[in-house]
Amino acid sequence: MSKTCPVALIGQKFMGRAHSNAYLKAAKFFDLPLTPVMHTIAGRDRAELEAFAARWGWARCTTRWRDLAEDADIRLVDVGTPNDVHAEPSIAMLEAGKHVACEKPLAGTLADARAMRDAAAKAKKCRTFVWYNYRRCPAVALAHQLVKEGRLGRIYHVRATYLQDWGGPETPLLWRFQKKHAGSGAHGDLNAHLVDMARFITGDEVVEVCGALSETFIRERSVPAAGPSGQIAAGTRGGGRKGKSDVDDCVLFLARFKKGAAASFEATRLATGNQNANSIELNGDRGSIRFQFEEMNLLWFFDATRDRREQGWTRIMCTASGHHPYAGNWWPDAHVLGYEHGFINMVADMMRVLGGLKPVVPLPDFADAYETQRVLEAALVAARERCAVKLSEIR
């Protein structure tokens, strides 16, 4: 019989729902060495928390996340709060000997991220995880495996874009538009995923940001009546009062990888007509791959080693049990997966790791996510100073 892993989660809105669903489902679909147990949900509003706990099956709720450190039963604390509320709870829980799973980006600032990395290194018995969930889409995991097997050969290009369009002038001043809460805008939100995916798929590291552009098109927004928390496209309308929107709406940058690949990254919340277009393409001397999240079950593969007569883009439906990562735990072939499955696959891998087994594909920890944060920081410096920035300058 599997042992249990009592979990506490801080934050009960967008990611609160995605993570709660994952803790509920993981042990139903995967045979795990540890079964997650939904011990406590923490947040700020007691009435909301009570309703949330009842709906999702959390045994307890609290408005004081600090108390989680005192509860000896809790083994894993999950941090699903805005970016400025990542470092403090993560570090406190590591100091209390808990494993920590934190949402991405690791933090809103490099200094916070560094403190988290250092706290994780100190807490030798604790494991850390960062919710770069797109790694666990089967198609992205397959891309990682194909590159590792050398099927793309030498990689020349990484081309990554994450395009959304919900950040127009009518969208109120949520925490995501305030530097003091978010650190950055589309950059830390969306480029963070792209940089993680690019590092994960290539297995390589960015060594230089060669140039960057950051733009804030919409500089003031209505202050929402209910406060700055809220879900994307929740339809929250702002009140009459206006506040300053002081994060980027888009950041574009060029980068060079250690093994020589030339890369471009673009993240924006103002790409009208694109809702969640998270895409990455890699071109190598033996082949290419292409992934687009809105068709997340597909990986496109071009095998340049095939006879020229037969070359062309292969559309791989990544749902074949025994062939594609995670597929065997889900439905029959081509009975497709969605957004939530990346989170469920991630909980399964976290439980495997905490139970002494290997994840299906590597999980990002705080040290790994800190490397992504350094790239993000280099891009911000490059945009601000209008110059190239070597990663060795960002510590």
Ligand SMILES: NC(=O)c1ccc[n+]([C@@H]2O[C@H](COP(=O)([O-])OP(=O)(O)OC[C@H]3O[C@@H](n4cnc5c(N)ncnc54)[C@H](O)[C@@H]3O)[C@@H](O)[C@H]2O)c1
């Ligand atoms: N992995 C992904 O794909 C993904 C997607 C969306 C958001 N995120 C990340 O998840 C985190 C949360 O984003 P979200 O969209 O869920 O935000 P949200 O606004 O929907 O929810 C934030 C939650 O944190 C709570 N909270 C805020 N400050 C708090 C505090 N001081 N103490 C206790 N609780 C507090 C709020 O009450 C709310 O429940 C962010 O870091 C964001 O970047 C990741």
